[in-house]
Amino acid sequence: AQSVAQPEDQVNVAEGNPLTVKCTYSVSGNPYLFWYVQYPNRGLQFLLKYITGDNLVKGSYGFEAEFNKSQTSFHLKKPSALVSDSALYFCAVRAPNDYKLSFGAGTTVTVRA
Amino acid sequence: GAGVSQTPSNKVTEKGKYVELRCDPISGHTALYWYRQSLGQGPEFLIYFQGTGAADDSGLPNDRFFAVRPEGSVSTLKIQRTERGDSAVYLCASSKDGERTGELFFGEGSRLTVL
Numbered sequence: 314a315q316s317v318a319q320p321e322d323q324v325n326v327a328e329g330n331p332l333t334v335k336c337t338y339s340v341s342g343n344p345y346l347f348w349y350v351q352y353p354n355r356g357l358q359f360l361l362k363y364i365t366g367d368n369l370v371k372g373s374y375g376f377e378a379e380f381n382k383s384q385t386s387f388h389l390k391k392p393s394a395l396v397s398d399s400a401l402y403f404c405a406v407r408a409p410n411d412y413k414l415s416f417g418a419g420t421t422v423t424v425r426a
Numbered sequence: 427g428a429g430v431s432q433t434p435s436n437k438v439t440e441k442g443k444y445v446e447l448r449c450d451p452i453s454g455h456t457a458l459y460w461y462r463q464s465l466g467q468g469p470e471f472l473i474y475f476q477g478t479g480a481a482d483d484s485g486l487p488n489d490r491f492f493a494v495r496p497e498g499s500v501s502t503l504k505i506q507r508t509e510r511g512d513s514a515v516y517l518c519a520s521s522k523d524g525e526r527t528g529e530l531f532f533g534e535g536s537r538l539t540v541l
Contacts, residue, residue, distance in 0.1 A: 317468075345526060345527055347529060349532075354534075355534055356430070356517065356532040356533050356534040356535060357469070357517070357519075357530075357532040358532075359529040359530070359531070362527075362529055364527045403468055403469070407526060409526060410526075411526070412457070412474050412476075412481065412482060412526060413459070413471045413474055413482060413485070414459075414471070414530055415471065416461075416468035416469045416470075417468050418466075418467055418468045419466075419467070419468050
């Protein structure tokens with residue numbers, strides 16, 4: 314079985330400061346990892362994914378994430394947060410022999426001006 | 427269409443009634459997923475279609491839930507004898523060719539409220 318843990322329900326940062334949203338996963342085999350963002354009353358939007366290769370992946374809106382196999386983590390980062398980054402963020406994992414994507418419970422990010 | 431379309435966006439029904447939720451995926455996407463998102467939780471997998479067939483329905487909670495995709499495009503999620511615990515946002519997503527490396531594209535969801 315595959316699963317994702319997002320240990321923080323909420324993350325609060327000031328605008329211009331670095332933002333980190335934590336994610337750890339459990340899966341058999343090499344994982345396929347994804348980050349999604351959800352704005353109020355909107356669907357989930359894809360941010361970035363790790364499939365193979367370079368451990369640091371870059372995605373939309375200036376976000377990046379680092380895959381760490383030994384720590385089974387895939388933390389989302391942004392060097393300088395914006396108020397408009399305030400949203401709900403979901404980490405997701407897929408096993409290499411599966412099609413379904415399993416999501417974490419989500420982390421609410423609030424960026425204050 | 428440009429994105430995944432779901433109707434209705436909101437549905438209020440009474441306990442015991444039958445409900446249908448519709449999903450129109452991105453044109454050309456052969457893979458289609460249904461998820462359920464309860465308040466304060468992440469999306470929970472329900473069922474996955476590759477073409478017309480349900481390749482994985484392991485997430486359907488019980489036999490009151492059923493989904494079809496008769497022509498390999500539009501899908502309908504059907505819920506019989508609705509219960510208050512079925513209240514949630516039902517999300518549909520599609521992806522290209524069912525690639526395991528591909529991301530899912532989500533609709534805005536159908537919010538179901540069972541009174």
